[in-house]
Amino acid sequence: MATNESSDQVMGQGVMSTGEGARIFPDVEACIDCGGCVVACKRTWDVPHDEQRISISTMLEGQPADPMEFNGNSPGALGQANASPGETSIPMQCYHCENAPCVSVCPVDSLVKKENGFVEVRDDLCVGCQYCLSACPFGAPQFPAEDEGAASLFGTGGTMDKCTMCEERQDVGKGPACAEECATDALLVGDATEIADELDKRGTDPFFNDRAMEIVFGDDAGEFER
Ligand code: SF4
Numbered sequence: 175m176a177t178n179e180s181s182d183q184v185m186g187q188g189v190m191s192t193g194e195g196a197r198i199f200p201d202v203e204a205c206i207d208c209g210g211c212v213v214a215c216k217r218t219w220d221v222p223h224d225e226q227r228i229s230i231s232t233m234l235e236g237q238p239a240d241p242m243e244f245n246g247n248s249p250g251a252l253g254q255a256n257a258s259p260g261e262t263s264i265p266m267q268c269y270h271c272e273n274a275p276c277v278s279v280c281p282v283d284s285l286v287k288k289e290n291g292f293v294e295v296r297d298d299l300c301v302g303c304q305y306c307l308s309a310c311p312f313g314a315p316q317f318p319a320e321d322e323g324a325a326s327l328f329g330t331g332g333t334m335d336k337c338t339m340c341e342e343r344q345d346v347g348k349g350p351a352c353a354e355e356c357a358t359d360a361l362l363v364g365d366a367t368e369i370a371d372e373l374d375k376r377g378t379d380p381f382f383n384d385r386a387m388e389i390v391f392g393d394d395a396g397e398f399e400r
């Protein structure tokens with residue numbers, strides 16, 4: 175994977191490299207739930223006002239952390255008995271999973287895991303059955319209302335839409351708009367080793383459990399077991 179030198183100045187610290195094999199992954203301890211990523215995505219891709227390709231999931235909303243043991247966003251505490259991690263925000267979007275369940279269940283091969291790593295939706299094939307929505311552990315598939323195309327035959331009226339990880343921007347050496355906009359570098363972009371190294375440097379554990387990490391990173395999930 176090649177980091178595009180000319181784009182380094184426009185990339186935030188969370189963007190380590192882009193292009194083939196790059197992944198996107200949240201550092202939930204850095205997320206402050208400001209919604210900047212959601213706005214950047216909507217603005218960049220003209221996403222309709224009633225739809226968003228990133229959603230911020232908040233756990234333990236309004237609950238303070240135990241100041242003696244954890245910081246306010248610490249997910250590390252979630253796995254510990256009697257721990258009080260406080261309010262935790264998780265930017266959820268398509269992580270372009272290595273073992274993508276959405277691709278496995280799509281009955282018409284509308285979803286494909288491409289050789290360069292991106293999971294792409296082929297709009298013209300989607301019939302709007304929403305199987306992918308059931309299969310995705312991260313709530314990434316969206317179904318904007320539409321009256322045209324194959325999906326209208328099946329009653330949902332909308333074909334699937336989701337984060338593209340800004341493939342077109344990456345093609346010209348830019349990072350995903352959400353990651354570049356994030357004021358706290360809570361969205362990390364790079365290969366699995368780079369993301370694992372960055373989390374390590376920050377002293378943050380990956381938020382997801384082992385099964386989810388295996389879905390997102392495949393064999394590379396081992397990079398995070400340190
Ligand atoms: S399972 Fe969800 S997060 Fe993973 S590639 Fe499919 S839509 Fe994206």
Ligand code: SF4
Nearest residue numbers: 280300301303304306
């Ligand atoms: S909604 Fe479209 S993309 Fe999703 S499983 Fe059905 S046909 Fe495939």
